[in-house]
Amino acid sequence: MGRISPLLLLLLLSGCDSFNQINVKDICEQNPQMCSDLNPDGWCRAEKANIIKHRFEQSHSPSDKLNYDLLLDFEQYKKCIAKASQIEHIKLKEKKTERVKGLLTAERELKRLAAETRDSMSPHLLYYHWSRFHNDKALKHFLEYEKTNRLQYPEMQVALATYYIKFDRPKTIQLLYHALELYKKNDEVDPEIFRSLTSLFMKEEQYDWAYLWGFAGLEFGVDDLDLTSLEALLIQQSRQLKPIQQQAESYVEMIENGQFMAPQ
Structure with missing residues (x-):
């Protein structure tokens, strides 16, 4: 031997x-x-x-x-x-x-x-070949996993969101929320989730939620969002910023502890 x-x-x-x-x-x-x-x-x-x-x-x-x-x-x-x-x-x-x-x-x-x-049926690799090479066959197989436990990982929920964001904003928001629900304590959280949520809620003209997720994103290294403009919009609507900030801080703590639950 x-x-x-x-x-x-x-x-x-x-x-x-x-x-x-x-x-x-x-x-x-x-x-x-x-x-x-x-x-x-x-x-x-x-x-x-x-x-x-x-x-x-x-x-x-x-x-x-x-x-x-x-x-x-x-x-x-x-x-x-x-x-x-x-x-x-x-x-x-x-x-x-x-x-x-x-x-x-x-x-x-x-x-x-x-x-x-190229011929792998792994959901991660199917997503890779669709997102990098516009492989529609890979996308078809990837979406077949949507209702299974094969995509019950934060990165795969974000991957699904990159598909639905083109035509279904409410579903995209729910997918990003579910990604946050799937993180465990001390996991490294994808900061793009916060950028995407802020952008989506801006497009939905729900400026309080846009500000909340932008503010939460600060804790995860997102520092390139224009929160000043959002603050001005909210003040113009007679909204108080402090309660939104406190709710954001609460969500941050829940995410960091692996206890986040999507708001209803």
């Missing part, structure tokens, strides 16, 4: 949760092929870490969901490294070359993963 690496032994002893505890440096030392095609300098550190961790997980427990995660990882990495590769390093020209190598890796992996997952 071959010798078991210390890293794999650690995994076997500590169970599945160890995936979240593996150090990127350790992965690269034990599995250099998972890191060597990415830029070695400090640019895009978070994006690289996500790729390396998901590559490591995929090598031990392959799944459609991890392929989806890797597609998103490489999209984010490509955006970051494309910008970084345009930056000249005065003293070390090879730095730019290494970043270009990372950009080529991102483009290659995106093409490879897209080709390999």
Whole structure:
């Protein structure tokens, strides 16, 4: 029997949760092929870490969901490294070359993963192929999952919302509410939910709800909404801002604690 690496032994002893505890440096030392095609300098550190961790997980427990995660990882990495590769390093020209190598890796992996997952029936990958390549067949199969538990995840409710937002605003709002209901305590919440809710309620001319979700969004890093205009509209309608802000704060606490329930 071959010798078991210390890293794999650690995994076997500590169970599945160890995936979240593996150090990127350790992965690269034990599995250099998972890191060597990415830029070695400090640019895009978070994006690289996500790729390396998901590559490591995929090598031990392959799944459609991890392929989806890797597609998103490489999209984010490509955006970051494309910008970084345009930056000249005065003293070390090879730095730019290494970043270009990372950009080529991102483009290659995106093409490879897209080709390999083209026929997948995973809801995550069906959504990916519809949203990125306008694959109507993928959309048809994705929508067939709507009434099943296969889409009972926040990101999949948001995915459904991107389809219905074109023609059914009330349903889109309910889908975004349900996404918030599905978050568990300490989950990372998608800030686009708050931008979308604010925009939808603006279009519905329900300015109190638009302001509420814009105000709540501040707690989740959304700082590019024009709340000043909304405040002026509400004051013009003789609405008190403080009660709306307090309700928003209450919803924020519920979301953070995984206890949000959609308003009736």
